Amino acid sequence: MGKLLEMNNFFKNIIIGLFSVRSNLTRVILTASGLTIGIFTVSIVSAAVSSIDKEFAKSMDYYGNDKVYVGTWPWSFDFDWWKYRNRPKIEESSLEYITQYSEYITDVSIKKNTWTRATYGNKASWLQLNGVYPSYQDMLSGTKIENGRFFSQNEWDLQRRVIIVGGTVREGFFQGKDPIGKKIRLNNVTFEIIGELKKQGIGMVPGGTLDNLVILPSTTFERILTRWGYDELVLQTNPQDIPLAKEEVGMIMRVARKIPPGDDDNFAVNSADAYMEQFNTMKSAIAGMGFLVTGISLVVSAIGIMNVMFVSVRERTREIGLRKAMGATNFNILTQFLSEAVAIAIIGGSVGIALIRLTVFGLASFPIPNFNGATLPISFDLLLVFYTFTVCVFIGILAGLIPARTAANLNPIDALRDE
Amino acid sequence: MAKSKKEIISIKSVSKIYNLGETVVKALDNVSLSIYDNDYISIMGPSGSGKSTLMNIIGCLDVPTKGKYKFKNELISEMDDNQLANIRNEKIGFVFQTFNLLPKLNAMQNVEVPLIYSSLGRKERLERAEEALHIVGLQDRMTHKPNELSGGQRQRVAIARALVNKPSIILADEPTGNLDSKSGNEILKFFSKLHKDGNTIIMVTHEESVAKLSKRRIDIFDGKIVRDE
Numbered sequence: 001m002g003k004l005l006e007m008n009n010f011f012k013n014i015i016i017g018l019f020s021v022r023s024n025l026t027r028v029i030l031t032a033s034g035l036t037i038g039i040f041t042v043s044i045v046s047a048a049v050s051s052i053d054k055e056f057a058k059s060m061d062y063y064g065n066d067k068v069y070v071g072t073w074p075w076s077f078d079f080d081w082w083k084y085r086n087r088p089k090i091e092e093s094s095l096e097y098i099t100q101y102s103e104y105i106t107d108v109s110i111k112k113n114t115w116t117r118a119t120y121g122n123k124a125s126w127l128q129l130n131g132v133y134p135s136y137q138d139m140l141s142g143t144k145i146e147n148g149r150f151f152s153q154n155e156w157d158l159q160r161r162v163i164i165v166g167g168t169v170r171e172g173f174f175q176g177k178d179p180i181g182k183k184i185r186l187n188n189v190t191f192e193i194i195g196e197l198k199k200q201g202i203g204m205v206p207g208g209t210l211d212n213l214v215i216l217p218s219t220t221f222e223r224i225l226t227r228w229g230y231d232e233l234v235l236q237t238n239p240q241d242i243p244l245a246k247e248e249v250g251m252i253m254r255v256a257r258k259i260p261p262g263d264d265d266n267f268a269v270n271s272a273d274a275y276m277e278q279f280n281t282m283k284s285a286i287a288g289m290g291f292l293v294t295g296i297s298l299v300v301s302a303i304g305i306m307n308v309m310f311v312s313v314r315e316r317t318r319e320i321g322l323r324k325a326m327g328a329t330n331f332n333i334l335t336q337f338l339s340e341a342v343a344i345a346i347i348g349g350s351v352g353i354a355l356i357r358l359t360v361f362g363l364a365s366f367p368i369p370n371f372n373g374a375t376l377p378i379s380f381d382l383l384l385v386f387y388t389f390t391v392c393v394f395i396g397i398l399a400g401l402i403p404a405r406t407a408a409n410l411n412p413i414d415a416l417r418d419e
Numbered sequence: 420m421a422k423s424k425k426e427i428i429s430i431k432s433v434s435k436i437y438n439l440g441e442t443v444v445k446a447l448d449n450v451s452l453s454i455y456d457n458d459y460i461s462i463m464g465p466s467g468s469g470k471s472t473l474m475n476i477i478g479c480l481d482v483p484t485k486g487k488y489k490f491k492n493e494l495i496s497e498m499d500d501n502q503l504a505n506i507r508n509e510k511i512g513f514v515f516q517t518f519n520l521l522p523k524l525n526a527m528q529n530v531e532v533p534l535i536y537s538s539l540g541r542k543e544r545l546e547r548a549e550e551a552l553h554i555v556g557l558q559d560r561m562t563h564k565p566n567e568l569s570g571g572q573r574q575r576v577a578i579a580r581a582l583v584n585k586p587s588i589i590l591a592d593e594p595t596g597n598l599d600s601k602s603g604n605e606i607l608k609f610f611s612k613l614h615k616d617g618n619t620i621i622m623v624t625h626e627e628s629v630a631k632l633s634k635r636r637i638d639i640f641d642g643k644i645v646r647d648e
């Protein structure tokens with residue numbers, strides 16, 4: 001019973017605190033706006049980071065977690081162009097060494113890359129071309145053939161002009177109609193569409209979208225599309241063997257290229273996990289900056305709330321004196337002013353959440369056209385609301401503690417005499 | 420006459436000393452005093468005489484430096500802040516010269532303030548506040564804010580607030596000081612009525628005419644009681 005009464009008392013003081021918020025609404029809103037901005041930015045930053053994460057993971061599917069790539073350039077965000085530009089091109093012949101000597105590689109394919117102009121009727125678009133082996137059908141990652149079929153060994157042998165297209169071709173060229181059997185021109189050569197890949201949406205990695213992709217036999221590629229481009233070796237392994245496979249492939253490549261011991265590699269063995277590592281560094285940098293800025297804005301808004309609370313205590317010194325004379329304990333007064341500070345913080349946070357809500361809503365209603373219909377990836381969930389309130393209560397208590405203590409420790413006689 | 424009555428307050432050899440850096444001020448010097456049930460006391464004295472200090476100590480807003488203060492056999496002089504707050508809440512009603520009403524609350528809410536710090540439920544609080552406003556004759560002004568009331572009415576709200584906890588004593592600090600003589604007289608009549616109804620009233624004043632209405636008069640000078648009759 002006694003506990004219950006104490007709780008009752010506690011809530012009564014909170015209500016008194018809330019009342020004084022209501023009577024100073026303008027001041028409260030102005031003070032709270034600092035926190036609104038803080039909460040808004042922290043949400044945007046965390047939403048952005050988690051969305052980048054998601055999109056990146058999707059892009060990484062394109063490379064697969066069970067593949068090793070051999071190319072001229074390492075997959076890295078800080079590559080040194082001068083160091084790599086004079087490296088020799090990747091030779092298809094290296095694949096023979098790898099199939100012959102490797103323990104970990106189960107399947108191989110060349111991947112010849114280029115970009116070219118594709119036309120259909122009066123429509124034109126730039127598409128990414130991959131010239132591959134028939135075995136690449138089983139090595140496709142992050143997508144699958146949704147419609148039609150892959151090219152056959154026979155078609156590869158005969159250098160047939162058949163292609164498998166990505167998800168955007170359907171809308172771009174055929175108004176959403178089935179593209180199978182249709183003929184489009186790549187680099188002014190007519191190709192027949194025999195297969196279609198599942199549509200993926202936007203990707204984050206350079207070349208990491210599968211939707212603008214065209215897959216064709218590498219033999220055809222070599223015969224017809226002799227423009228600039230670069231080759232890569234795609235090597236299939238098991239996800240758990242990636243590190244060993246990379247080491248092994250590196251050694252085989254050195255032998256194939258007859259690189260003397262002590263000389264640097266003149267090729268790069270890549271895999272998605274290395275990219276992931278690079279990406280994680282970048283992501284932490286973005287998150288770090290974002291949270292630093294947010295942290296500063298939260299500290300500044302806490303100082304703002306503290307300042308307003310000091311003003312509030314100063315203004316209401318007589319009220320404090322009176323309440324104490326009427327029997328308010330120090331704890332009563334402390335609770336009253338703390339709840340006022342927390343209320344200001346929560347008002348700021350709530351407006352911040354409302355702003356985020358509006359932003360999400362706004363972005364959802366206006367999809368960005370060039371992103372293949374995808375909306376800007378900001379998610380909004382209850383957990384965010386919960387975190388926001390936790391942060392607000394914490395900041396409110398932090399900012400209110402010193403002013404509330406000042407108020408609670410006032411001597412009632414002096415406080416009543418205050419003019 | 421007072422001997423037969425029940426003693427509420429017992430002050431024995433109480434001193435209050437303020438240490439203001441270099442100088443030491445003896446605001447109260449070895450004061451002893453007994454206050455009985457249904458007393459109507461006026462404390463008089465020039466400014467700086469120590470009457471406010473005595474008032475603060477009686478009102479449990481302050482504790483003496485030396486001596487013993489007992490309120491209904493409870494030793495006030497040894498209490499901590501929380502215990503003092505409880506005593507003030509349960510046993511003492513304050514009436515101030517400047518009314519000290521909270522401007523944003525209406526009459527009813529102002530009267531309710533002391534009850535908020537008691538353990539009463541909401542329903543009972545409202546009943547008590549209404550009852551107290553009835554006693555001071557402001558039952559039709561309950562939702563008015565202080566700035567919508569006259570000076571006399573404001574002081575009556577303040578008296579209702581002092582009565583609402585059914586205190587053992589009512590402490591009034593110059594209750595007519597901020598009022599015109601007509602409203603002042605009304606308030607004084609009201610105090611006489613409260614006294615007749617059995618309340619114990621202690622009033623600080625410097626007006627002879629006000630002091631005359633009380634039943635017992637205490638004069639203070641230089642921190643000492645110089646007259647008590």
